[in-house]
Amino acid sequence: MVKLTEFAAKGGCACKIGPHILGELLQTLPSKQKAEVLVDMSGSDDAGVIKISDTLALVQTVDFFTPLVDDPYWYGKIAATNSVSDIYAMGGDPKTALNIVAFPIPLVEQGVLSEVLRGANEVLESCGVALLGGHSIEDEVPKFGFAVTGYVHPEKIWENKGALEGDVLVLTKPLGTGVLTTAAKGGLFPEGVELAIQTMTTLNKSGAEVGRTFTIHACTDVTGFSLMGHAREMMKASHCSCALEAKALPMLLYALEGAEMGLVPAATYGNRKALGESVFFDAGVSAAYQDICFDPQTSGGLLFSLPAREGEAFVESLKEKGLYQASIIGRVMTKGAYDVYVY
Amino acid sequence: MMSMFTNEWKNAMERDGIIVDARGTLCPTPVIKTKKAFEDNPEQLIVTLVDNEVSQQNVEKFAKTKGYIVECFQEGLDYTIMMFPKEMLKADTLLEGVFEAKPNELRRTEIIEDRASEKGITVKAGAPVALDIKTPLLEDFPFPLVSNTEASRSKVIILTKDWIGNGSEELGRNLMKTFLFSLSEAEQLPKKLILLNGAVRMVGPASPHLEVLASLQEKGVILESCGICLDYYGLKEVVQVGNITNMFVIVEALTKEAAVVL
Numbered sequence: 001m002v003k004l005t006e007f008a009a010k011g012g013c014a015c016k017i018g019p020h021i022l023g024e025l026l027q028t029l030p031s032k033q034k035a036e037v038l039v040d041m042s043g044s045d046d047a048g049v050i051k052i053s054d055t056l057a058l059v060q061t062v063d064f065f066t067p068l069v070d071d072p073y074w075y076g077k078i079a080a081t082n083s084v085s086d087i088y089a090m091g092g093d094p095k096t097a098l099n100i101v102a103f104p105i106p107l108v109e110q111g112v113l114s115e116v117l118r119g120a121n122e123v124l125e126s127c128g129v130a131l132l133g134g135h136s137i138e139d140e141v142p143k144f145g146f147a148v149t150g151y152v153h154p155e156k157i158w159e160n161k162g163a164l165e166g167d168v169l170v171l172t173k174p175l176g177t178g179v180l181t182t183a184a185k186g187g188l189f190p191e192g193v194e195l196a197i198q199t200m201t202t203l204n205k206s207g208a209e210v211g212r213t214f215t216i217h218a219c220t221d222v223t224g225f226s227l228m229g230h231a232r233e234m235m236k237a238s239h240c241s242c243a244l245e246a247k248a249l250p251m252l253l254y255a256l257e258g259a260e261m262g263l264v265p266a267a268t269y270g271n272r273k274a275l276g277e278s279v280f281f282d283a284g285v286s287a288a289y290q291d292i293c294f295d296p297q298t299s300g301g302l303l304f305s306l307p308a309r310e311g312e313a314f315v316e317s318l319k320e321k322g323l324y325q326a327s328i329i330g331r332v333m334t335k336g337a338y339d340v341y342v343y
Numbered sequence: 344m345m346s347m348f349t350n351e352w353k354n355a356m357e358r359d360g361i362i363v364d365a366r367g368t369l370c371p372t373p374v375i376k377t378k379k380a381f382e383d384n385p386e387q388l389i390v391t392l393v394d395n396e397v398s399q400q401n402v403e404k405f406a407k408t409k410g411y412i413v414e415c416f417q418e419g420l421d422y423t424i425m426m427f428p429k430e431m432l433k434a435d436t437l438l439e440g441v442f443e444a445k446p447n448e449l450r451r452t453e454i455i456e457d458r459a460s461e462k463g464i465t466v467k468a469g470a471p472v473a474l475d476i477k478t479p480l481l482e483d484f485p486f487p488l489v490s491n492t493e494a495s496r497s498k499v500i501i502l503t504k505d506w507i508g509n510g511s512e513e514l515g516r517n518l519m520k521t522f523l524f525s526l527s528e529a530e531q532l533p534k535k536l537i538l539l540n541g542a543v544r545m546v547g548p549a550s551p552h553l554e555v556l557a558s559l560q561e562k563g564v565i566l567e568s569c570g571i572c573l574d575y576y577g578l579k580e581v582v583q584v585g586n587i588t589n590m591f592v593i594v595e596a597l598t599k600e601a602a603v604v605l
Contacts, residue, residue: 166561166562166563168563182370182371183371185372186372186374186375187375188371188375259404260404260408261374261404261405261408261409262371262374262401262402262403262404262405262408263370263371263374263401264370264397264400264401265370265397266369266370266395266397269396269397269400287404307561308561308563309560309561309563309564309565311563
C-alpha cells in the first residue's frame with residue numbers, strides 16, 4: 001500500500017508557513033477595501049466575513065495541506081474536517097465547498113485520490129455542506145483541502161477580539177496531534193495515534209452549537225500556530241493577557257510521552273521561535289509541556305473566552321455533546337508584559 | 344550549548360561508540376534510529392549524526408528521558424550527538440581525562456558533578472536547557488489561575504438577612520454594602536453566595552446591592568437565592584441577579600462544603 005506521509009516532509013497544519021515568516025509580508029497587504037467587509041485579515045481571524053444584508057453575512061475560508069496520515073481515506077476526512085472548522089470558529093454554518101487538489105498522477109491512477117475524496121465527502125455530507133466543484137493540478141507532493149463558504153448573522157460573529165478580563169478560556173479538544181502524527185511516522189504509540197485521528201476528524205460543529213447558547217466573547221480554532229499562537233492572537237486582538245495552567249490542558253493519550261521522547265515536529269520549534277517573546281513559562285512547566293503548548297494542531301478544537309460564571313456549565317454542556325476532554329484551561333487578565341502566561 | 348569537539352571526544356567516539364548515521368533523514372527517523380540503537384546496545388556509548396537542528400534537539404530530548412548523558416557538537420550543518428549511559432560513567436571505564444581536560448564545557452549533570460568532585464574539580468551549577476525567557480515583573484502576577492480559583496473558591500457564604508451582624512439594623516445595612524464591596528475586591532473569592540430568608544431582598548428590584556452582586560457574579564461567584572424565601576417576599580418573578588435554589592442545595596452546602604453563615 002502507498003504510504004502517503006512519505007511524500008511530504010511535514011504534514012497537516014504543521015506544513016503552514018510559520019507566523020515568523022508570514023507576519024511582515026501580510027502587513028504590506030491592503031485591508032478593509034469595502035465597507036461591507038466585516039472581518040478581514042487585520043485581526044488574524046480564522047476567516048473573512050462580508051455583509052450581504054442586515055441578517056446575513058458570508059464567511060469565507062480556505063485550507064489545504066499535505067498528508068499527515070498514510071491512509072488516504074482518513075487524510076480526506078481530516079482535511080475536510082479542518083477546512084470547515086474556520087467557519088464554525090467564526091460562529092457561522094458552512095454551506096458550500098470548492099475542492100483544491102494537487103496530486104501526483106500515479107497516485108490518482110492507483111485510486112488514492114478517490115479514497116481521499118470519499119473520506120472528505122463523508123465529512124461534508126455530515127455537516128450539510130454542498131460540494132460545488134474544485135480545481136486540480138499535477139504535483140509531486142499531494143495537497144488537498146477546500147475553500148469553504150458559510151453563513152453567519154452579522155451581529156453574531158465570533159472574532160479573536162472581545163475577550164474580557166475575568167473571562168475563562170475553554171478548549172474543546174485535546175492537544176498533541178503534532179506529536180502523535182510524528183509518532184505515527186515512526187510506528188510509535190498506535191493507541192495515541194488512533195485517538196489523534198479521532199479528534200482530528202471530530203467536527204467543531206457541536207462545540208460551536210453549544211457555544212451559541214452561552215455568552216461567547218471571543219472564539220478561534222487552534223491549528224498550526226499552536227495553542228500559544230492562537231491564544232496570543234486572541235489576547236492581542238482583545239488587548240488582554242491570559243494565564244493558562246499547564247496541568248489543566250487537555251491532552252491526547254501519549255502526547256506528553258511523545259514530546260518527552262523527542263517526537264517533536266519542526267513546526268513546534270518554529271512556533272516557539274516566533275512566539276517565545278510573547279509567552280512566559282513558569283519554571284515549573286516542564287519542557288514536554290512547553291512543547292505541547294507549541295505543538296502545531298491539525299483540525300484542533302475551538303478556544304472560547306466567556307464569562308467565568310458560565311465556564312463550568314459550558315464545559316458540562318460540551319461534554320454532553322461528546323467533547324469529553326473539553327476543559328477550562330485558564331483566565332483572561334489585564335494586559336501584562338507577556339500575552340500568554342503558562343503555570 | 345555546544346561543546347568543542349576535541350580529539351579526546353573524537354577518540355572516545357571511535358573507540359567505544361556505536362555510530363547511528365541519521366543524516367539526510369527528518370524527524371522522527373533520527374529518534375527512531377537512536378531508540379533502536381539504545382535497545383540493541385544497552386550500556387554503550389551511542390553517537391547519532393544528524394544534519395538539522397530539529398533532529399538534534401529531538402534526539403537529545405529522547406536520550407535525556409532515557410537517562411543518558413548527552414554531549415553535542417556542531418560542525419557546519421552536521422551535529423554529532425554523543426550519548427553516554429549512566430552505567431558507563433559509573434563504571435568509570437571511559438573518558439578518563441576527558442572530563443578533566445574540559446570541565447567547564449561539560450553538560451552539568453549530577454553524575455558529572457559527582458565524578459568531578461571526586462576528582463577535586465569544581466563544576467558550575469546547572470544552567471537551564473529549556474526556553475530562555477525573561478523574568479516577568481512582579482506586577483504581572485496578581486491574577487487568579489485555574490487551580491487557584493478552584494482551590495480558594497471552596498467557601499460558601501450564606502447570608503440570612505440583608506444586614507450584617509447583630510445590634511443596630513441601620514448600622515448593619517451600611518455594613519452590608521461595605522461587606523459586599525470588600526468581598527468583591529477580595530483576592531480569594533468565595534465559591535458561592537447563598538441568600539436565605541430576608542437576605543433575598545438584596546436581589547429584588549429595590550435593592551441597593553444589585554451592582555456589587557452582579558460584579559461578584561461576573562468574577563465567577565455563584566449567586567443563589569432560596570426559592571421559598573423569594574416566594575414569601577413576593578420577589579420570585581422580579582429577581583434581578585443570580586439564580587434560584589432550593590433547601591436541598593443549601594443543606595448540601597452546609598454539610599459538604601466549607602460554609603460560613605452570616
